[in-house]
Amino acid sequence: MKKTSWIEKLFAPKVASQQLYVVVQPESLYFTTDDLPPIPPQALNQQNWQSVLVQTLQKHAIHDVQIHLVLHSQLYQAYQIEQPSVPREEWSAALPFLLKDMLSEKVTDVVADAHPLPGSGKVQAYVISKRTILELQSMALAAGLTLGRIIPEQAIWGLTGGELSHFLLLHRSMGGSFKLDAFVERQCSFQRTLRGITAPVTDNAVSALQLDSLALELQRSIDYLSAQLKGGSLQQLKVCCDGEDREALIEGLNARLSVRASGLDGEAAISCGEQLARYARNVSQDTINFYPDHLKPKQEKFTLTNLLLVWLALSAVLLLGYAGVGYQNMVSHQQLQQQQDENQTLTTQATSLRQQAANHLPSAGKLAAIERLKKEIVAKQEAKQAIGQFDAAQQTGYSGVLNSLAQLARSDISLSSITLDALQLNVQGLARDPAAIPNWINQFKQELHLMGRSFEQLKIGRNDQDMITFELNTQRGNLK
Numbered sequence: 001m002k003k004t005s006w007i008e009k010l011f012a013p014k015v016a017s018q019q020l021y022v023v024v025q026p027e028s029l030y031f032t033t034d035d036l037p038p039i040p041p042q043a044l045n046q047q048n049w050q051s052v053l054v055q056t057l058q059k060h061a062i063h064d065v066q067i068h069l070v071l072h073s074q075l076y077q078a079y080q081i082e083q084p085s086v087p088r089e090e091w092s093a094a095l096p097f098l099l100k101d102m103l104s105e106k107v108t109d110v111v112a113d114a115h116p117l118p119g120s121g122k123v124q125a126y127v128i129s130k131r132t133i134l135e136l137q138s139m140a141l142a143a144g145l146t147l148g149r150i151i152p153e154q155a156i157w158g159l160t161g162g163e164l165s166h167f168l169l170l171h172r173s174m175g176g177s178f179k180l181d182a183f184v185e186r187q188c189s190f191q192r193t194l195r196g197i198t199a200p201v202t203d204n205a206v207s208a209l210q211l212d213s214l215a216l217e218l219q220r221s222i223d224y225l226s227a228q229l230k231g232g233s234l235q236q237l238k239v240c241c242d243g244e245d246r247e248a249l250i251e252g253l254n255a256r257l258s259v260r261a262s263g264l265d266g267e268a269a270i271s272c273g274e275q276l277a278r279y280a281r282n283v284s285q286d287t288i289n290f291y292p293d294h295l296k297p298k299q300e301k302f303t304l305t306n307l308l309l310v311w312l313a314l315s316a317v318l319l320l321g322y323a324g325v326g327y328q329n330m331v332s333h334q335q336l337q338q339q340q341d342e343n344q345t346l347t348t349q350a351t352s353l354r355q356q357a358a359n360h361l362p363s364a365g366k367l368a369a370i371e372r373l374k375k376e377i378v379a380k381q382e383a384k385q386a387i388g389q390f391d392a393a394q395q396t397g398y399s400g401v402l403n404s405l406a407q408l409a410r411s412d413i414s415l416s417s418i419t420l421d422a423l424q425l426n427v428q429g430l431a432r433d434p435a436a437i438p439n440w441i442n443q444f445k446q447e448l449h450l451m452g453r454s455f456e457q458l459k460i461g462r463n464d465q466d467m468i469t470f471e472l473n474t475q476r477g478n479l480k
Contacts, residue, residue, distance in 0.1 A: 017150070020062065021280040023070040023156075023273050024049055026175035029056065030273040032280055036062065041273065050139055063144040066436040069136065070151050072173060075288070076128040077103075078154070078191055082122045083116060092292045095125055103127065111295065113288045118185045119229070124150050128290050137297070144165050147382040148373040150290035158186040159279040161238060162265045168225075168234050170218065170253075170261075172199060173272040178214060180221050183235055184438060189229060192221055202252070211249070215256035218315060222259055237261040242271050401425065404447035425453060425474045430467050437470050 018035040022061075029052060030465045031039035031047055042056050057063075061306045079102055086094050091391075095112035103110060108251040114125040128378065132334055161183065169181045178197050183192035194217045201210040218237070225234055239250050253261040266273060362370075398420050405418070412432035419426035431437050439458065444450035459471040 008019075019068065019281075021068045021277065022053060023280060023311050024053075024075070025072050025152075025173045025273040025276075026074060028174070028273055030277040032277040034281070036060075036065070036374060049133065054139055054143055057143055057145070059476055065069075065145040066148045067140060068151065068280070069094040069149040069157055070153055070276055071128070071290075072153055072176065073179065073191070074176065076126050076152055076190075078152075079125045080117070080122050081125055083112075083121050084114075092121075093294075099127060105129065105335050109416060111289060111290050111292070113292070114286060115187055117189050117480055120186060124188055124291070125270065126154075126288055135409060137291075137295070141297070144167050147271065147291060147296075149287075151280075151312075152288050152290070153276055154181060154188040154191065155283055155287045156276045156279050158183045158188060159282055160264050160275055161180075161186070161236075161434070164236055164238075166236075168222070168237040168259065170237060171272050173446050174241075174242045176240070180218060182221075182225050184229060184234075190225055199241070202248040202452050208252075211252050212256070215253060217254070219400055222257065226371075238264050240264050240275055276429050277371055277386070277461065320429045345403065354454065400449035404444075404449045407447060408440065408450075410436065410440055413440045426472065428469070428471045430463075431470055432459075432468070434468060437472075441472070 018033070020033045020036060023030040023032070023237045027044055029042045029044070029049060031041070033039075037060070039056065039060055039062075042052055042165055044052050055345060071291060072109060079099060081098060084091055084094050092113050095114055096107035096110050099110075099112060100107050109130050110127050111130050112125055114123040116123050128150075129372065136150065136355070137147050157171065160169070165186050166184050167182075169183065170178065171181070172178045178190045178194040178199070179189055180190075194214065197210055197217070199210075199212050201207045201214055223238075231431060236256065237253065239253065239261055240263070241249060250261045264270075270278075285415050355478070401420060402418075405415070413429060413436055415427055415429035416430075417428040418425075437458070441455070446455065453474045454470065455474055456472040457471070461469050
């Protein structure tokens with residue numbers, strides 16, 4: 001699917017939001033819409049239907065509306081041909097050349113479209129004079145309308161079967177002939193005009209002969225379709241004929257045909273044109289359309305007005321962009337100036353603080369004096385500590401130590417020398433045997449003035465008389 005660029009959307013013609021469907025029948029025009037006030041059917045009265053349409057639209061002040069036309073079968077021709085071997089979107093261009101042997105007009109003077117026939121390799125082609133389409137286009141433009149789709153009535157009749165997708169349809173509009181259409185999957189696969197039958201066929205006893213002729217022609221077509229169509233079984237015949245007693249017509253056909261005849265859904269008295277108008281709005285977008293894109297008026301995109309509008313739009317965008325950039329630049333300049341002011345303030349504060357810090361730094365002479373004072377304080381603290389220890393030793397005295405040694409007198413230990421000061425207790429003496437020395441030292445813990453002393457050195461030996469000598473050096477704990 002081709003995507004539309006934003007430029008194409010910008011220059012694309014506006015499509016009217018209001019939709020009006022017009023059903024063209026041989027003797028009347030029928031209108032249907034959801035967006036406008038109802039418009040009653042308009043009789044043609046031997047006038048050109050285009051003129052009646054224009055007069056009706058002017059009478060009801062219809063303008064700025066998209067108009068869709070449903071044409072009766074006398075305004076176009078239908079053919080069955082082999083399916084073209086070209087892409088579907090190119091059929092409308094190729095069909096006139098494929099149908100040239102069947103047409104009396106030039107291929108350049110007709111417009112054609114087609115739909116595939118279900119269950120076969122053929123297509124149902126519809127052809128209309130290009131002149132008719134161009135006249136309708138001019139009429140719509142002159143009336144201030146947008147011409148939408150131009151649809152053959154068979155595309156609408158296929159929707160009237162209700163739940164049936166495969167059915168036959170006998171229909172006749174006022175002023176027209178009896179027609180038989182066959183629909184398979186709601187697509188028209190066969191159509192025939194039943195000529196030589198004069199309507200009405202249900203008026204009187206003489207008309208019964210016409211009904212017999214009608215039933216005979218219908219049965220021939222039904223037999224032909226039963227042999228030819230492969231798309232499905234056609235066992236239902238729908239009837240919609242203007243100017244007939246429909247109940248009598250249906251009853252007579254049921255008595256004469258091999259298929260079951262019945263009326264269309266809805267009111268029995270509704271005309272063919274009203275039936276078509278009733279279903280016209282339900283037709284799909286991909287249905288047959290005699291108004292292809294290449295016939296639609298081309299809008300000149302690069303007119304002076306459009307170029308002026310584009311230039312104004314671009315100028316506005318550039319001005320807005322310039323204004324936005326200028327505003328952003330102004331804001332950035334203000335922020336930069338604010339940052340510079342803050343930076344200057346902080347620089348001034350930093351300079352002031354450095355000057356204050358320099359004023360508070362001590363001189364070298366003061367630092368040297370502080371170091372000398374610290375050393376003097378340390379020396380005085382050490383002297384004070386030494387004096388304190390000396391005072392503690394003086395207060396304690398040595399009598400307690402000597403009394404304790406006297407209390408520990410033993411017959412196997414003899415002291416010859418005692419050296420005593422505030423920190424040390426050194427003794428020398430003689431021992432009867434080596435084991436007596438540790439036994440004697442072990443008794444120190446029994447005396448208050450001897451406990452808490454630790455030994456630093458113990459010497460044991462013999463003198464010239466072969467007597468055991470010992471020397472004990474002790475270290476007392478720190479005085480409190």
